[in-house]
Amino acid sequence: MKRWAGMALLLAAMATAGCGGGDRPAPGPDAPRFDPAFLMNNDIWREQRQAELLQPDGWTSLIGLHWLELKAHYIGSGSTSGIRLAMGPPRLGMVVHEAGRYWFMPERGVAVQVDGKPVKGRIPFHADDEPSPTMITFDGGKGTLSLIHRGPRHALRVRHADAPARAHFGHLEYWPADASWRITARFVPHDAGKTLPVVDITGLTTEQANAGAIEFERDGRTWRLEALGEPGRPLFVIFADRTSGHGSYAAGRYIDLDTPDDKSQVVIDFNRAYNPPCAFTPFATCPLPPPENRLDLPVEAGEKTYVKPAQEDAT
Structure with missing residues (x-):
């Protein structure tokens, strides 16, 4: 059905491009360009984008982010748990910080698994920046518990397939696809080892590898x-523009880029600018646009602000 829906959108766009009414002005040089292959690829990308968000372990499945402040925390949905889960068993287990490491001990009689194997006793709890992060599953595999490391702090990240943000997801909105926003840019490499300080939504600043900059032309100007x-x-590019908070997500958007080619060129497709996870959940730690990436340019392309449906707001 999705494939037929995509074809229907493609045919409609082609009809719009080729069948102007008698009272409709001829398209100007800045009008959207309706290339069939471009539109089809863009439609496929949008479908994949929404499918990834709605995976059982996608960003819409987040139900909690709990910072660990004590040496031991009881976890569960019950009122006696130190860390209260939005979903799951009343007592899931206990997380312990000991000798610089984290451990997890499941509650007796509660079915908990790691890598498909039941957990019966205390196990090491590895964070997301370690070689083999631990993913603890519960509720028959619907729920997952993981450990994230951000700066000096650790937190529990909790997902559940029945999360309200996933169960009541609305739809993504976009500006009309426009091939003029798919731009071949110049890649300007930096010195080896250069980093860029990036602040996330929690206020934490981290140094991120900064291989180089991209420069592109738009509206008679060069942008970087x-x-x-x-x-x-x-x-990976994190940027804000003059639509941020005025049509697009206020905290900026992201774009993924391929590796620059041997001519130091790379395509940046603003039609594929997408919202960070924080647009859909309060339980993410999204990096924000650095000052260098705040464009005095309205990028009317890509994903618009996500509007939560009434059902999700009511949960």
């Missing part, structure tokens, strides 16, 4: 964005 990532690898 700093790109995050290692040299010779795909890049």
Whole structure:
């Protein structure tokens, strides 16, 4: 059905491009360009984008972010738990910080698994910046518990397939696809090892690898964005623009880029600018646009602000 829906959108766009009414002015040089292959690829990308958000472990499945402040925390949905989960068993287990490491001990009689194997006793609880992060599942696999490390602090990240943000998800809105916003940019490499300080939504500043900048032309001007990532690898851009808070998400948007080619060129497609996880959940730790990436330019392309449906707001 999604494939047919995508084809229907494509045909409608092509019809709009080729069948102007007698009272409709001829499209100007800045009008959206309706290339069939571009529109189809963009439609596929949008479907994949929404599918990823709605995965059982996608960003819309988050139900909690709990910072660990004590040496031991009892976890569960019951009123006697020190960390109160929005979903799950009344007593799930206990997290202990001991000798610089974290451990998890499940509550007796509660079904908990790691890598598909039942957990019966105390196990090491590895964070997301360690080689093999621990993913604890509960509620028959619907719920997951993981440990994240941000600066000097650790937190429990909790997901559940029945999360309200996922169960009552609305829909993503976009500006009309416009091939003029798919731009071949110049990649300007930085010196090896350069980093860029990036602040996240919790106020934490971290130094991110900053392989280089990209420069592109728009509206008769040259614009520049700093790109995050290692040299010779795909890049990541966090940016804000004049639509931020006025059509697009106020805290900025993200774009993924391929590795620059041997001519130091890379395509930046603003039609594929997307909202950070914080647009959908309060339980994420999203990095924010650095000052260098705040464009005095209205980027009327890509994903618009997500509006939560009434059902989600009521939960």
